Amino acid sequence: MFAVEVRDHIMIAHSLPRPVFGPAQGMHGATFVVDAAFFTRDVDENGLAVDIGAATTVLREVLAPLNYQNLDELPMFAGKVTTTEVIAKHVFDQLATAVAGGKLGEGSHRICRLKVTLHESHAARGWYEADL
Amino acid sequence: MFAVEVRDHIMIAHSLPRPVFGPAQGMHGATFVVDAAFFTRDVDENGLAVDIGAATTVLREVLAPLNYQNLDELPMFAGKVTTTEVIAKHVFDQLATAVAGGKLGEGSHRICRLKVTLHESHAARGWYEADL
Amino acid sequence: MFAVEVRDHIMIAHSLPRPVFGPAQGMHGATFVVDAAFFTRDVDENGLAVDIGAATTVLREVLAPLNYQNLDELPMFAGKVTTTEVIAKHVFDQLATAVAGGKLGEGSHRICRLKVTLHESHAARGWYEADL
Amino acid sequence: MFAVEVRDHIMIAHSLPRPVFGPAQGMHGATFVVDAAFFTRDVDENGLAVDIGAATTVLREVLAPLNYQNLDELPMFAGKVTTTEVIAKHVFDQLATAVAGGKLGEGSHRICRLKVTLHESHAARGWYEADL
Amino acid sequence: MFAVEVRDHIMIAHSLPRPVFGPAQGMHGATFVVDAAFFTRDVDENGLAVDIGAATTVLREVLAPLNYQNLDELPMFAGKVTTTEVIAKHVFDQLATAVAGGKLGEGSHRICRLKVTLHESHAARGWYEADL
Amino acid sequence: MFAVEVRDHIMIAHSLPRPVFGPAQGMHGATFVVDAAFFTRDVDENGLAVDIGAATTVLREVLAPLNYQNLDELPMFAGKVTTTEVIAKHVFDQLATAVAGGKLGEGSHRICRLKVTLHESHAARGWYEADL
Numbered sequence: 203m204f205a206v207e208v209r210d211h212i213m214i215a216h217s218l219p220r221p222v223f224g225p226a227q228g229m230h231g232a233t234f235v236v237d238a239a240f241f242t243r244d245v246d247e248n249g250l251a252v253d254i255g256a257a258t259t260v261l262r263e264v265l266a267p268l269n270y271q272n273l274d275e276l277p278m279f280a281g282k283v284t285t286t287e288v289i290a291k292h293v294f295d296q297l298a299t300a301v302a303g304g305k306l307g308e309g310s311h312r313i314c315r316l317k318v319t320l321h322e323s324h325a326a327r328g329w330y331e332a333d334l
Numbered sequence: 335m336f337a338v339e340v341r342d343h344i345m346i347a348h349s350l351p352r353p354v355f356g357p358a359q360g361m362h363g364a365t366f367v368v369d370a371a372f373f374t375r376d377v378d379e380n381g382l383a384v385d386i387g388a389a390t391t392v393l394r395e396v397l398a399p400l401n402y403q404n405l406d407e408l409p410m411f412a413g414k415v416t417t418t419e420v421i422a423k424h425v426f427d428q429l430a431t432a433v434a435g436g437k438l439g440e441g442s443h444r445i446c447r448l449k450v451t452l453h454e455s456h457a458a459r460g461w462y463e464a465d466l
Numbered sequence: 467m468f469a470v471e472v473r474d475h476i477m478i479a480h481s482l483p484r485p486v487f488g489p490a491q492g493m494h495g496a497t498f499v500v501d502a503a504f505f506t507r508d509v510d511e512n513g514l515a516v517d518i519g520a521a522t523t524v525l526r527e528v529l530a531p532l533n534y535q536n537l538d539e540l541p542m543f544a545g546k547v548t549t550t551e552v553i554a555k556h557v558f559d560q561l562a563t564a565v566a567g568g569k570l571g572e573g574s575h576r577i578c579r580l581k582v583t584l585h586e587s588h589a590a591r592g593w594y595e596a597d598l
Numbered sequence: 599m600f601a602v603e604v605r606d607h608i609m610i611a612h613s614l615p616r617p618v619f620g621p622a623q624g625m626h627g628a629t630f631v632v633d634a635a636f637f638t639r640d641v642d643e644n645g646l647a648v649d650i651g652a653a654t655t656v657l658r659e660v661l662a663p664l665n666y667q668n669l670d671e672l673p674m675f676a677g678k679v680t681t682t683e684v685i686a687k688h689v690f691d692q693l694a695t696a697v698a699g700g701k702l703g704e705g706s707h708r709i710c711r712l713k714v715t716l717h718e719s720h721a722a723r724g725w726y727e728a729d730l
Numbered sequence: 731m732f733a734v735e736v737r738d739h740i741m742i743a744h745s746l747p748r749p750v751f752g753p754a755q756g757m758h759g760a761t762f763v764v765d766a767a768f769f770t771r772d773v774d775e776n777g778l779a780v781d782i783g784a785a786t787t788v789l790r791e792v793l794a795p796l797n798y799q800n801l802d803e804l805p806m807f808a809g810k811v812t813t814t815e816v817i818a819k820h821v822f823d824q825l826a827t828a829v830a831g832g833k834l835g836e837g838s839h840r841i842c843r844l845k846v847t848l849h850e851s852h853a854a855r856g857w858y859e860a861d862l
Numbered sequence: 863m864f865a866v867e868v869r870d871h872i873m874i875a876h877s878l879p880r881p882v883f884g885p886a887q888g889m890h891g892a893t894f895v896v897d898a899a900f901f902t903r904d905v906d907e908n909g910l911a912v913d914i915g916a917a918t919t920v921l922r923e924v925l926a927p928l929n930y931q932n933l934d935e936l937p938m939f940a941g942k943v944t945t946t947e948v949i950a951k952h953v954f955d956q957l958a959t960a961v962a963g964g965k966l967g968e969g970s971h972r973i974c975r976l977k978v979t980l981h982e983s984h985a986a987r988g989w990y991e992a993d994l
Binding site for chain 6: 341343345346347348357358360361362363364365366367401402403404407454455456457
Binding site for chain 5: 605607609611612621622624625627628630631665666668719720721
């Protein structure tokens with residue numbers, strides 16, 4: 203299996219208003235350094251699994267609606283608790299839609315799996331990965 | 335698959351008294367930066383795979399008996415060679431016991447896989463991962 | 467010159483309500499990974515510039531009132547714009563007070579300089595450093 | 599599953615002479631920081647999955663013919679486009695040959711899987727992994 | 731002293747045609763991860779030493795003529811050996827010109843020192859720093 | 863000021879037998895990832911502050927007597943407490959001797975300052991720096 207992984211980041215505010223979150227129940231925030239990995243079973247005649255430039259562009263487009271936002275106010279997260287896991291799944295779903303829409307170039311159809319990792323600090327991270 | 339991974343570290347002495355270890359046969363030591371990843375197939379109604387706070391606490395508790403120790407003197411490693419791989423497996427087993435004992439909170443039963451990575455320097459690391 | 471540097475982090479929300487901040491004017495947030503360096507001209511009879519354990523404890527205490535907070539609501543930042551630089555200076559001032567109060571142990575009087583670095587992402591950081 | 603991963607790097611020139619590569623079509627270059635992971639199902643009586651020293655040596659030997667080279671001039675890449683993915687696969691194949699040749703020591707026969715990761719910058723990487 | 735540091739990278743080919751460079755005399759290449767730090771003695775009424783967005787933009791503009799190039803063919807380096815140190819000094823000079831030209835915004839006049847670090851691998855880096 | 867910095871590491875055992883060290887009083891150990899920076903005011907006609915290859919070799923030679931050792935048993939540290947600071951100073955002194963002995967090549971006489979950083983974990987480091 204081949205994979206290409208690119209990195210970007212977002213800076214967001216949110217609250218986690220459930221007792222289990224203790225001190226994180228109130229309004230606070232995070233920088234999420236986001237790694238998006240695109241998997242393929244082979245490479246094309248150009249030696250590409252996925253074009254890194256295209257992957258970088260698509261990741262930036264998917265993250266743009268989240269960057270510098272208060273996630274509590276975004277309709278896409280209404281009724282949800284925006285944990286690291288939930289945001290990772292959201293980014294995964296958006297990337298999967300981009301792949302299905304051919305936005306990763308000619309090789310989009312070869313992409314068979316995605317992994318989205320959110321680093322919330324130097325000491326903690328979460329991810330979601332699944333076959334497409 | 336979702337995962338949450340937390341980081342801690344231990345500083346230990348040990349010897350690796352077999353010829354295969356060459357210069358590492360005598361008493362020396364290591365800082366192991368330890369990453370523990372907890373995998374789940376879904377998240378709960380709070381958006382959690384595993385609570386990062388609980389994961390951090392459990393990892394610290396599992397590492398505490400090793401930290402600042404000479405592993406050659408610990409009964410738990412009697413008769414064993416404490417390679418990076420062996421320590422990774424030991425930490426894995428201790429975390430698996432903690433999961434089975436419900437110490438990761440209400441979501442403990444959802445945890446289906448663990449991965450324990452020990453970074454022994456900027457240039458080498460080892461890990462053990464398996465389904466529970 | 468000797469130095470000892472320890473790392474911790476905070477997760478905060480804030481807004482930067484001035485036109486120069488463009489998309490960061492609204493409520494958003496950040497993880498700041500914080501490195502605090504304590505400088506001394508020599509070491510004591512125990513070989514210590516500063517005890518790493520004491521440094522870690524003092525940094526955690528200084529960061530605690532900021533962690534998981536919305537900085538817009540904290541009286542200590544009233545009337546200020548909480549840029550990375552401003553927060554670095556705030557942490558510096560708090561650490562300087564701790565040093566002056568002897569909270570870094572017997573060697574507190576030897577500390578002659580501090581540097582506080584805030585990493586706001588993998589691609590940007592800011593710091594404040596000065597002699598005491 | 600156990601794994602041991604070691605790191606080295608190469609500094610190479612190459613061109614990617616296909617339109618899809620845009621500004622990277624001309625002669626340019628890269629530092630590839632290379633992580634090679636060797637997987638085994640169990641450890642031997644010395645507690646070893648793979649000897650880290652042997653793994654480090656073999657990785658260095660495999661990378662030596664590439665280091666400080668212009669890949670466009672190497673016969674081994676004639677007719678190929680030397681993307682990150684293609685180089686990762688090349689290193690994988692060379693390591694697989696070394697494993698098959700017993701160059702990883704007595705435990706070579708236990709190695710059942712390899713993963714080769716090439717970091718081309720702080721923001722992008724690619725890898726190839728497969729069972730042996 | 732305050733500082734703001736931003737990161738970008740370039741991927742270049744070059745040769746170092748002097749005997750002292752041994753295996754690096756021929757055409758090879760490097761990824762340089764570049765950190766540019768801008769120092770000021772104080773912050774403005776917006777709490778800014780330097781606007782991180784402006785710093786990021788200026789660094790990208792300064793690096794653009796180098797990125798994806800064969801440095802041996804660039805007139806700006808004619809007659810020079812493009813070591814890490816020489817490239818760091820080149821980037822420093824270009825940034826200093828940008829600062830003098832007011833391209834870092836209203837606060838350009840406050841910038842009193844620059845530091846430019848080029849990471850050529852995980853194990854080596856070089857930098858140039860000086861007062862303006 | 864120019865600088866070139868190279869990285870290596872050592873894995874050592876030691877005890878810190880003074881009450882101030884609390885749990886670190888007994889035999890334990892550390893991986894120290896060591897960065898050695900060599901400063902010069904200008905570069906030579908080859909564009910070099912210091913040759914990175916020579917710097918890497920000298921650092922390895924200086925660290926070799928410490929690597930895989932129990933520092934409590936080394937005559938060079940008799941009567942000393944081998945804190946991170948003390949080891950940093952030791953490495954600094956050894957590098958300074960190498961510089962004075964011309965072991966950094968023709969440019970040794972240009973080296974005017976050294977900085978030696980020891981990373982003892984992902985969360986703590988110490989350094990010693992001084993003019994030569």
